[in-house]
Amino acid sequence: MRNLVLKYISTRGQAPKLSFEGAMLSGLARDGGLYVPERFPKFTKAEMRALRGKPYAEVAFAVCSKYTVGSIPAKDLKAMIAAAYATFDHAAVVPLKQLGANDFLLELFHGPTIAFKDVAMQLLSRMMDWSLAKHKRRAVIVGATSGDTGGAAVAAFEKSANASLFILHPHGRVSDVQRRQMTTVTSPSVHNIALEGTFDDCQAIVKALFNDHAFRDGVGLAGVNSINWGRIMAQIVYYFYAGLALGAPDRAVSFCVPSANFGNMFAGLVAKRMGLPVDQFIIATNSNDILDRAIKTGRYEVTGVHPTSSPSMDIQVSSNFERLVYLANNRDPATVRAAMGSLAQSQEYTLKSAAIKAIRAEFTSGAASEAETAATIARVLRETGELVDTHTAVGLHVASQQKLKSPLITLATAHAAKFPDAVKAASGILPRLPTRLEHLLSAPESFKVLPNSAQAVKEFILSHEKR
Ligand SMILES: *Cc1c(COP(=O)(O)O)cnc(C)c1O
Numbered sequence: 413m414r415n416l417v418l419k420y421i422s423t424r425g426q427a428p429k430l431s432f433e434g435a436m437l438s439g440l441a442r443d444g445g446l447y448v449p450e451r452f453p454k455f456t457k458a459e460m461r462a463l464r465g466k467p468y469a470e471v472a473f474a475v476c477s478k479y480t481v482g483s484i485p486a487k488d489l490k491a492m493i494a495a496a497y498a499t500f501d502h503a504a505v506v507p508l509k510q511l512g513a514n515d516f517l518l519e520l521f522h523g524p525t526i527a528f529k530d531v532a533m534q535l536l537s538r539m540m541d542w543s544l545a546k547h548k549r550r551a552v553i554v555g556a557t558s559g560d561t562g563g564a565a566v567a568a569f570e571k572s573a574n575a576s577l578f579i580l581h582p583h584g585r586v587s588d589v590q591r592r593q594m595t596t597v598t599s600p601s602v603h604n605i606a607l608e609g610t611f612d613d614c615q616a617i618v619k620a621l622f623n624d625h626a627f628r629d630g631v632g633l634a635g636v637n638s639i640n641w642g643r644i645m646a647q648i649v650y651y652f653y654a655g656l657a658l659g660a661p662d663r664a665v666s667f668c669v670p671s672a673n674f675g676n677m678f679a680g681l682v683a684k685r686m687g688l689p690v691d692q693f694i695i696a697t698n699s700n701d702i703l704d705r706a707i708k709t710g711r712y713e714v715t716g717v718h719p720t721s722s723p724s725m726d727i728q729v730s731s732n733f734e735r736l737v738y739l740a741n742n743r744d745p746a747t748v749r750a751a752m753g754s755l756a757q758s759q760e761y762t763l764k765s766a767a768i769k770a771i772r773a774e775f776t777s778g779a780a781s782e783a784e785t786a787a788t789i790a791r792v793l794r795e796t797g798e799l800v801d802t803h804t805a806v807g808l809h810v811a812s813q814q815k816l817k818s819p820l821i822t823l824a825t826a827h828a829a830k831f832p833d834a835v836k837a838a839s840g841i842l843p844r845l846p847t848r849l850e851h852l853l854s855a856p857e858s859f860k861v862l863p864n865s866a867q868a869v870k871e872f873i874l875s876h877e878k879r
Pocket of ligand 1: 527528529560561670671672673674676677724725826
């Protein structure tokens with residue numbers, strides 16, 4: 413079975429090859445790149461047909477075990493998958509709802525913090541704790557959040573025995589519910605930092621901590637942002653689950669994904685590389701539209717971030733796009749290094765013409781303005797009775813602009829009650845939190861406001877980590 417064991421390599425080609433556990437625990441590669449498997453394992457059509465109608469946990473095991481083989485024994489992986497998805501409050505874990513003749517919504521928000529980040533984070537936290545315990549190690553986990561990753565990480569790691577979690581969120585730029593999901597948890601493992609800056613500032617500090625190798629090795633730094641391969645892996649599963657439900661591998665489907673850091677969409681591409689027939693991938697952005705512009709113009713160009721009603725997509729530096737750039741350039745790390753060098757220096761890079769051509773063969777894109785997002789919430793409610801959140805509405809607006817022959821699955825990335833004010837303004841209806849979350853609104857909060865400085869964050873971590 414040795415030849416089945418996958419190694420993970422950096423998109424920039426200058427970091428050591430790692431095992432699944434190594435890639436999971438390190439997050440960002442030491443050369444600043446992102447880990448990708450050296451090849452994509454494949455499903456045969458017969459294997460896919462055999463998974464049709466199977467419970468989510470079984471599909472998850474079939475997909476994930478191809479990546480974890482050699483690192484995590486099958487029985488341990490099965491147990492972690494079962495525990496992770498038992499925290500979801502829907503029997504299907506990620507139910508697929510039909511909205512129209514050929515339109516479907518994949519509800520990814522039935523986990524503990526009612527956004528899609530739970531799907532990956534609940535499994536990742538268990539795999540990390542398992543690995544740390546096995547190696548008798550401790551870790552400091554740092555993450556930046558535009559709102560939803562943080563809550564999902566806090567819910568996933570609050571009981572961790574071996575990890576201390578430090579989450580940076582942009583002070584005053586996340587919704588009340590998002591903030592309260594992070595700050596009302598009282599656990600000695602969880603530390604919330606409200607950074608005086610934007611999400612991109614938070615992400616830049618996290619990257620700076622990883623690139624400081626002395627600090628990184630000293631505290632055993634690990635990351636849970638969507639650059640972590642373990643998260644991508646867990647997200648591949650629902651593309652298969654939904655595709656199989658609509659007739660894959662004997663019929664192709666299309667996916668529309670409300671996108672920011674491109675982790676969710678990239679997982680879809682990996683599902684396709686593993687054998688899932690996909691007709692079209694549609695990238696949907698809000699008015700922070702770097703991805704839409706990159707697809708349309710071939711130039712990836714950072715401009716300012718402005719706050720929108722879909723704050724989890726208010727970013728300009730889309731980290732996982734680097735993985736797409738790597739694949740679209742036939743896995744040439746020198747091209748990736750040149751592009752990322754240009755990005756660091758002048759805030760932009762231009763894709764090679766062969767690369768943008770390859771990307772356009774699989775992806776289209778669109779952006780939704782604030783008015784279009786609000787109008788979509790009202791229209792979908794009127795036409796289908798579903799009250800969708802602002803991020804999902806961005807996806808549904810962009811999806812509605814497409815003409816496709818295949819069934820189109822839009823990913824519903826959050827529950828409407830996570831963004832109650834914007835949803836009420838658009839629809840007249842105040843979405844209610846699921847009862848299991850109502851306590852959030854009154855519980856006391858705890859967080860530390862820090863200046864936009866990597867040094868300040870380092871000092872805070874050193875004085876609060878678990879030893
Ligand atoms: C994180 C998030 C997104 C963006 O997902 P990426 O993987 O970063 O592209 C979209 N919607 C919601 C609700 C999110 O929390």
